[in-house]
Amino acid sequence: xxxxxxxxxxxxxxxxPNILRATAYSAGVRTGLNPVRxxxxxxxxxxxxxxxxxxPPDVAPVSGWQDSGMLFSRWPFAIxxxxxxxxxxxxxxxxxxxxxxxxxxxxxxDPAVGDIKLMWELSRMDWVLAFxxxxxxxxxxxxxxLNTWLADWFANNPPYAGPNWKCGQEASIRVMHLAGAAxxxxxxxxxxxGLRSALQLHLQxxxxxxxxxxxxxxxxxxxxxxxxxxxxxxxxALGVAGGAAxxxxxxxxxxxxxxxxxxxxxxxxxxxxxxxxxxxDTFCLVEVWxxxxxxxxxxxxxxxxxxxxxxxxxxxxxxATGDAPNLGANDGARLLQLADTGYRDHRPSVQLALxxxxxxxxxxxxxxxxxxxxxxxxxxxxxxxPMPGQQGGDDGGFAVLRRGAALTLxxxxxxxxxPSQADVLHLDLWVGAQxxxxxxxxxxYNTDPKWQQYxxxxxxxxxxxxxxxxxxxxxxxxLLGDWLKTRWKGRLQENGDGASFxxxxxxxxxxxxxxxxxxxxxxxxxxxxxxxxxxxxxxxWRLAPGAWQLTVAGATARxxxxxxxxxxxxxxxxxxxxxxxxxxxxxxxxxxKTAVPVLELEVHEAGTLATEISWTS
Numbered sequence: 001x002x003x004x005x006x007x008x009x010x011x012x013x014x015x016x017p018n019i020l021r022a023t024a025y026s027a028g029v030r031t032g033l034n035p036v037r038x039x040x041x042x043x044x045x046x047x048x049x050x051x052x053x054x055x056p057p058d059v060a061p062v063s064g065w066q067d068s069g070m071l072f073s074r075w076p077f078a079i080x081x082x083x084x085x086x087x088x089x090x091x092x093x094x095x096x097x098x099x100x101x102x103x104x105x106x107x108x109x110d111p112a113v114g115d116i117k118l119m120w121e122l123s124r125m126d127w128v129l130a131f132x133x134x135x136x137x138x139x140x141x142x143x144x145x146l147n148t149w150l151a152d153w154f155a156n157n158p159p160y161a162g163p164n165w166k167c168g169q170e171a172s173i174r175v176m177h178l179a180g181a182a183x184x185x186x187x188x189x190x191x192x193x194g195l196r197s198a199l200q201l202h203l204q205x206x207x208x209x210x211x212x213x214x215x216x217x218x219x220x221x222x223x224x225x226x227x228x229x230x231x232x233x234x235x236x237a238l239g240v241a242g243g244a245a246x247x248x249x250x251x252x253x254x255x256x257x258x259x260x261x262x263x264x265x266x267x268x269x270x271x272x273x274x275x276x277x278x279x280x281d282t283f284c285l286v287e288v289w290x291x292x293x294x295x296x297x298x299x300x301x302x303x304x305x306x307x308x309x310x311x312x313x314x315x316x317x318x319x320a321t322g323d324a325p326n327l328g329a330n331d332g333a334r335l336l337q338l339a340d341t342g343y344r345d346h347r348p349s350v351q352l353a354l355x356x357x358x359x360x361x362x363x364x365x366x367x368x369x370x371x372x373x374x375x376x377x378x379x380x381x382x383x384x385x386p387m388p389g390q391q392g393g394d395d396g397g398f399a400v401l402r403r404g405a406a407l408t409l410x411x412x413x414x415x416x417x418x419p420s421q422a423d424v425l426h427l428d429l430w431v432g433a434q435x436x437x438x439x440x441x442x443x444x445y446n447t448d449p450k451w452q453q454y455x456x457x458x459x460x461x462x463x464x465x466x467x468x469x470x471x472x473x474x475x476x477x478x479l480l481g482d483w484l485k486t487r488w489k490g491r492l493q494e495n496g497d498g499a500s501f502x503x504x505x506x507x508x509x510x511x512x513x514x515x516x517x518x519x520x521x522x523x524x525x526x527x528x529x530x531x532x533x534x535x536x537x538x539x540x541w542r543l544a545p546g547a548w549q550l551t552v553a554g555a556t557a558r559x560x561x562x563x564x565x566x567x568x569x570x571x572x573x574x575x576x577x578x579x580x581x582x583x584x585x586x587x588x589x590x591x592x593k594t595a596v597p598v599l600e601l602e603v604h605e606a607g608t609l610a611t612e613i614s615w616t617s
Contacts, residue, residue, distance in 0.1 A: 006475070009482060010418075010475060010480075018216075022215040036104070036208035037102075039160045041159035041200075041204065044193070044201075046192070046194040047147045048146070048150045048151075048194045049132065049143065051143060052135055052136040052184075054185065057136075059370070061133030061134050063340050064340075065079065065131065069126075069127060072332030072589060073332065073337075073342070073343030074343060075091060081148065083152035086123055086157055087163070089119055090121070094113065096162070102161055103160055103166040109446055115445065115447070117332075117446075117590075120163070120170050123153065123170065123174065124170065124177065125174050125178065128146065128178060129338060131149075131181075133184055133375065135185060159205075160205060168210065168220070168224050169223045171205050173223060176223070176230065176335060178195065178198065179231070179234065180285065180338075182195070183288065184338075184376070189238075191234070196235065196238055199231045199234060199235055200235065200240065203232060206227055210225075210228070221253065221257045222258075222279050222283070224253070225256075226250065226286050228249050229247055230286065231243075232248070232249065233250075233289070233295055251298075254283075254298070255301075258302040261417070262305040262306065262308065262309050263396050265393040266309045266313075268396070271417075271420070271421075272327060272328025272330065273313070274329070274330040274331070274332075275329060275330075275331075275333070280309050281334075283306045283309075283357075284356055285336060287357065288356065310349075310350055311354075312398075313350050314362050316400060317350055319363060321433045322342070325439055326587075329456075330441050331445060332589060332591075336372055340368060344588065347362070347367070348371065348372050351369040351370060351373065352372050352373060352376075352378065358381075358385070359381045360381050361381050388402065390402060390494055392501075394414060396414055398412075401500075401517065402499070403498055403519045404521035405431055405432045406615075408430070408524055409427065412425060413483070413485055418479060418483070419472065419480050421455075422470040422471040422472050422480060424472075424505060424513075426439060429613060435544060436543065436613065437541055437543065437613070440460035440585060441455060441587035442590065443587035444587075451593075455585070458470045458471050460584070464530060464538065465537065468536075482507075489503045490503070490516070497518075498523075499518070500517060502517070504529070509533060509534070510533035511530075511532045514528070515528050516529075522615055524612070524613045525611070528609040528610075530609070536577070538601065540584075541570075542597075543561075543568075543598065543599065544564075545595075550579075550599070555576050556570070557570045557572075557601060568599070568612070569611070570609055570610065571609075571610045571612075572601065572607070573609070574605040574606070574607035575604075575605065576601060576602070577602045578600065579599075579601045581600075582598050583597070584596050
């Protein structure tokens with residue numbers, strides 16, 4: 001009965017309109033009532049792009065996609081002028097069985113295929129932008145490769161058959177990358193007939209199932225709305241019938257998604273740094289496109305929300321490296337790869353967003369974070385945003401404290417939308433460019449159950465785990481139940497001694513956890529108060545790899561990393577039943593996992609655990 005109640009409460013939290021949208025979509029596709037089942041079309045043969053008449057910008061194209069490509073910006077594989085196999089896993093060579101079935105007959109998680117994202121990755125067409133950059137610089141071989149690969153893609157992915165037509169968001173990402181290439185090459189208003197046909201085929205696939213995307217309350221909706229807006233207005237500008245209707249639909253949903261999914265504090269519905277970047281790049285491309293076609297301005301509310309989203313990411317991003325906390329789900333997605341920056345460098349996205357929606361720069365000196373602006377024809381603003389400081393984000397449940405070179409992020413429960421990880425009261429600590437206390441990431445959406453449970457679970461975060469269970473029960477691969485609520489919360493305060501904040505919750509089993517933090521320039525103090533009903537509790541600190549040495553004396557544990565000038569001390573107000581340094585795991589890129597040291601302290605009584613982390617500058 002308790003599981004049924006959990007599912008019922010979770011359904012109510014998801015929202016009845018969203019449940020109805022998803023149910024109607026599934027029933028419509030299954031029965032054939034949804035018009036997506038009746039779509040027909042022929043793939044265009046090309047060419048798709050002509051030689052560019054624009055002068056090259058004063059920045060270099062990306063260096064990738066010449067002799068090798070990168071999957072999820074991490075895994076290299078060899079390429080040549082010959083197109084890759086679009087229906088195979090590029091790392092293993094494993095092909096999709098019966099690949100030309102109608103897309104709706106292909107299961108979401110086919111054991112014969114494994115992680116379908118590996119098959120989708122090449123068909124997101126990141127390479128289109130790289131080839132377009134080199135073609136604009138006069139590289140005729142790159143232009144030939146661009147047209148050859150696109151023609152081969154459509155020849156091997158006939159409209160609406162096979163895995164690469166299965167997801168409306170995947171189709172939308174292709175539309176956005178094709179539009180980005182047209183912007184780079186200056187071929188928006190005189191697009192080749194093959195490109196027009198490609199756009200029509202994609203919008204016909206996206207539009208009938210857009211309600212399902214909106215029911216997800218995530219970046220499926222923002223991506224599909226953007227593709228309809230960009231592709232529809234593009235077709236209308238080219239004189240193609242029906243384009244304007246797609247464009248109006250896309251704009252309506254863009255306004256709706258910005259108002260619903262982006263909080264006034266800039267936080268996004270997916271509670272994820274990487275998905276936040278995907279959303280932000282999506283709205284940036286929309287604004288670049290709007291300016292290109294001189295379309296009516298987007299609403300002041302949308303512009304304000306996207307600017308706030310850019311500021312949210314800026315406050316979490318290290319200005320020296322571009323890295324940011326590995327918060328929430330991270331599936332390797334990345335749009336608008338127009339510069340040779342690493343996957344974990346968020347500065348290009350922040351710079352573009354602040355330039356477009358705030359008319360200011362996030363980063364003043366010249367650097368690769370300006371490359372996207374140059375390729376997309378966006379002027380570099382003269383004014384520079386002030387240095388980021390403290391940030392309270394109560395819409396999304398984030399508190400960001402800064403002091404000197406140190407940054408700490410505390411995650412607390414404000415779940416208007418479904419959480420994907422049991423990471424309540426997780427804490428990240430950065431000292432300069434080093435992530436001292438860190439999140440585990442995601443690893444893979446389709447892997448052994450133990451790894452799915454681990455990376456999304458409480459044990460993979462810097463927080464307290466009660467009785468070996470996750471803070472919220474996992475109902476499905478992407479859905480947690482019994483969403484926690486903040487029961488106690490203090491104000492984010494700052495004085496001469498430092499910045500401080502406090503939040504806490506009570507879970508569905510009656511266990512309580514309150515966490516107070518105080519950050520100064522060389523020290524972080526964390527006070528964890530445990531109470532309520534529990535048999536045991538484990539506090540974990542997930543550490544940066546290093547030569548950590550642990551000593552335990554009574555109720556005091558001390559970790560020293562002399563080489564890094566860092567120390568961590570925990571003083572327990574109750575007996576310590578266990579204290580040890582164990583091996584944990586983190587995933588900084590999709591499908592990658594590496595070992596990290598984790599301090600675990602186990603107690604069996606209520607009380608307080610006081611942690612102090614210190615460092616030398």
